[in-house]
Amino acid sequence: MADKKNVAILGATGAVGTQMLECLTERDFPVGELKLLASARSAGKVVEWCGREVVIEEARPEAFEGMDIVLGAADDDIAKALLPEAVRRGATVVDNSHAFRLDEDVPLVVPEINPQDVAWNKGLISNPNCATIIGLVPTWPLHKLGHVSRMIVSTYQAASGAGVPGMRQLENELGAIGRGEELPEPTAFVDQLASNLIPQIGSEKFEGFTSEEMKLQNEGRKIMHLPELRVNCTCVRVPVLRSHSESITLEFEEPVSLEDAREALAAAPGVKLVDDLGADVAHDRYPMPLYTSDQDLIWVGRIRRDISNPEQGRGITFWCCGDQIRKGAATNAVQVAELLL
Structure with a gap:
């Protein structure tokens, strides 16, 4: 197993963010520190995950400090405002919003089709539309x-x-x-x-x-x-x-x-x-x-x-x-x- 990575999920309380957390467990992803980021109204709630209690934090630029990988499950406007901040703090972002999909500097990846495109990322990788x-x-x-x-x-x-x-x-x-x-x-x-x-x-x-x-x-x-x-x-x-x-x-x-x-x-x-x-x-x-x-x-x-x-x-x-x-x-x-x- 690879070395553990510090992982954050932006939009952790929505349908996709919640599923991302389940997928990390199912696929035995090597998670070190885990941060669950959401709106201010969700901040302070506690989520049980793999035997640990994780307190949901308000999504702010400084919340990305120390993160290796950020999974984005927020709307376009939030993604545009916050995910470049995660990149500036050293994280690699995999974003599910539409915000960056057609940016020529951002790979758009389906692992069964073009996994090689991950290699030229500059800190941001986009997840395509579901359909x-x-x-x-x-x-x-x-x-x-x-x-x-x-x-x-x-x-x-x-x-x-x-x-x-x-x-x-x-x-x-x-x-x-x-x-x-x-x-x-x-x-x-x-x-x-x-x-x-x-x-x-x-x-x-x-x-x-x-x-x-x-x-x-x-x-x-x-x-x-x-x-x-x-x-x-x-x-x-x-x-x-x-x-x-x-x-x-x-x-x-x-x-x-x-x-x-x-x-x-x-x-x-x-x-x-x-x-x-x-x-x-x-x-x-x-x-x-x-x-x-x-x-x-x-x-x-x-x-x-x-x-x-x-x-x-x-x-x-x-x-x-x-x-x-x-x-x-x-x-x-x-x-x-x-x-x-």
Whole structure:
């Protein structure tokens, strides 16, 4: 085991920050001193972790003194204000916010795809968007077969993508429906999420596409080192508590057979192939968010030829699901931190 590292989590009381702490335990990360940083209203609360009591501290620049690694799970504005201070004090930061993802001086890393990019960090490393991670982990082994030039993607994103407030709204709505009560006013989303779909995540960004929809193209280009990658993405919020689902069609420069695609996915790190429409047990037939929650693999299934592509073998469609809080955020960040060891 590597020498122990002093670790801080910024935004430690949120859904992703809490999961980061669990992942450190599960993956036996060599933690020396641990600091949990949050807002002033959470400061002073005590968290039990691995037999020790850790007092939550207010997130301030001086709190990063002596830290080797900082995991960021705070909003963009807090990340921009505080994480450069952590770097100035000698820490290496792995940040889950959007604040630094497209900065040309900051690596954007999915360990299954571009672990080598960690080597050129200048103190800051970014964690990609959750839907980007979930979509690209199974795309990468297929790209290595035929070189992906274009992606058509629809995402079905769980309430957890909006953090604790999003999950709380869905739970409150489902509870009200179960009790036969009037639904509460929406708090995290623009409308009711239970028994509904909301076809907008993020603000309008480019020609009617939202900021969330542009992330897959912009981040995908950087992660896979494909500056010409073309992506058409539609993001939808669905009434699922956690675990995002995605329908993805890939267009290749070289033909890729279904047999080779399945073989590559079955062998790919971070991927679980679940692709048997005739299986006796439902969760063995295809990926579903119910079964992919609270684990770290991206399940992939419904693999088939793109019959709309006139060039034989140049297009493949698949369906994938992955836990947004874990591999889509916290686990990926801890895996990046492991690369620093």
